Amino acid sequence: MNIHSRVDGQAEKKEQILEAALEAFADRGFHGTTVPAIAERAGVAAGTLYRYFESKEAIVNALYQHWKRTFAGALMVDFPAGAPPREQFRSLWERLCRFAEAHPLALQFLELHHHAPYLDETSRRIDDTVLGPARAFLAAAQRQMAVKPLPPDLLIALVHGAFVGVLRAARDGLIQLGKDTTDAAESCLWEAIRR
Amino acid sequence: MNIHSRVDGQAEKKEQILEAALEAFADRGFHGTTVPAIAERAGVAAGTLYRYFESKEAIVNALYQHWKRTFAGALMVDFPAGAPPREQFRSLWERLCRFAEAHPLALQFLELHHHAPYLDETSRRIDDTVLGPARAFLAAAQRQMAVKPLPPDLLIALVHGAFVGVLRAARDGLIQLGKDTTDAAESCLWEAIRR
């Protein structure tokens, strides 16, 4: 009715669209998803998408940026900066798993598709938001002789890759994601990188 | 000149098409790749693809099956069946890396895209070709108390995921794939799974 509720209504609709797009893109990728399909899932008309986003590419970039930032935030907020490396790693892994549980589609979207061809400048730059803190953690842990003195990006690739591998196996029904499983995985991966 | 060279010419052209399709699919995925784009890369007219394949889907399935089989073969041929688990794991990892070096696009195609929506029956069944031997290795190693007593599919997800993570990091220019790097990664991952 008033400006406020209109704005809220709009924000809400934008959320619906992004949520619908996330589901669709997570499942079939960017090129495998049609705009009408997103609109239908979102419960709006196809034309309405274009009041909120310039184009299909704009939607995928908005999603990418939103979830990369949310993901990075989830990893960093209240990170136990002073704790010993073993503790920090456990904490990081736990955050990864919690995020995976809370936003499974977001991770499927972010990690299980190759986005480069349609990402814009902003999206491409955002990767460092996640990488930076991870590198910082490893550098510190290496300085404390707690982690193998290998290139941080290699260690990140191993741990991050293993995490994605677990997600994929869960999506394909090969394993169940439970506390046992994720704890065991964490233990393995700490062995992998610890000095 | 004769039947032989004609047959060779055709087989060669089919190879060209598959090679072109591999490059395109590895880069932009199935839905992001147009048939004319494949044809152009292959140096033939668009209509020519349809003399060799029924449809775009037939191409992606042929590729999937070919490379899954080739990959499985590369992992298994002359596998040191009697060697100790540590040796076997090193051998497996080395085969993965050699294959990655020899056929980087094949792995990008196989591992970095989600194929399920357009795979046919045959393609879907073929995954076990790779999984089976990996499970067998792990089961044996676990019986010898050399590897942690965790679900084999979890260990596979970790190691395979880490491998894909390394590939992805290399593709994105974050790390260089050299003997140092791959040896280090192998060492880490053995630590991850060994008892």
Added chain:
Amino acid sequence: MNIHSRVDGQAEKKEQILEAALEAFADRGFHGTTVPAIAERAGVAAGTLYRYFESKEAIVNALYQHWKRTFAGALMVDFPAGAPPREQFRSLWERLCRFAEAHPLALQFLELHHHAPYLDETSRRIDDTVLGPARAFLAAAQRQMAVKPLPPDLLIALVHGAFVGVLRAARDGLIQLGKDTTDAAESCLWEAIRR
């Protein structure tokens, strides 16, 4: 303006498409007609056809069913069930001719092309709608000794064929369809079948 006029607008457009398709198919047959040609005649873009019909085949089947039903209806409505056979035959023939005059393209489409290869189940079943009443009329007339005791389907083939022959001759400009002509033809054909 409101829902009503929108619905009407759509129904109208569907009519336009069917009308355009009828003209094209009547003239050049199904395979000789392109979708853009139909669209142009209908005054819409090619893509628009696919908002109303699943495919080109769906259009031809819709047309076939619509006109078969309309034709059957025109033959049967208010049929003089109690009249003597001579009267009934005259009435049937008159209905045929009136229909031919009112919907010349519909009859060209229905009768002057061989549709079987692309007709769906529903279309194939619909033929009996027209045949049934004709057989019933003949059976009754034969029971009253008014018509030759020959297989009804043969008599139908003769009369119906002759009717189509007259249509074809008219289309080709060999004869003019006027009351004289059609009355004369009716007279001839009654002689042909009467006992």
Added chain:
Amino acid sequence: MNIHSRVDGQAEKKEQILEAALEAFADRGFHGTTVPAIAERAGVAAGTLYRYFESKEAIVNALYQHWKRTFAGALMVDFPAGAPPREQFRSLWERLCRFAEAHPLALQFLELHHHAPYLDETSRRIDDTVLGPARAFLAAAQRQMAVKPLPPDLLIALVHGAFVGVLRAARDGLIQLGKDTTDAAESCLWEAIRR
């Protein structure tokens, strides 16, 4: 080996092609038939057709002219010029039926499709070859007061149309073509046109 056998071989191959084309066109019409389909039926390569015919249209025109002429010939050769009209009509009908039995595909091709759009000048002119004699017969019969004094082209349309109707019913399995049937039909049609 020598010129003669080569010429014979060619003529034979041309026959094969025309026969194959007849079968295909009779069944699915001109636009519904592909050149490779004709070639396969003829047992030659697709390219070979173009050594014998300029184009697909040239084939259909050659077929049309050949069979129209053959048909006209079959109707006219040894026609009992002096016989009474009743006898002549019976003879004509018998020739129609014999031709239908000997060359069912030719009649399906000629009569059950609308050829005008792709016929060339020569083909279009040839229709009179058949029509002329029929008109002559009717004119004479009318002069002898044996046949109704209606426009000859109307009578032709009726009889010819009825004939085609019988062919069509036979093709669709509604009636069986046997001596009984064709004699009965002849009798009916004579009643239709006789004075």
Added chain:
DNA sequence: CATGAATGAGTTTTCATTCAT
């Protein structure tokens, strides 16, 4: 002469985007 692989124009169909309502 015969072949059939190759072509590319033309066909059916899809879909991101626009715009009248």
Added chain:
DNA sequence: TATGAATGAAAACTCATTCAT
């Protein structure tokens, strides 16, 4: 502001015709 019908450019695919072998 929301709609969804309409668009038309581009996609997948077909096929008459050509031409190197």
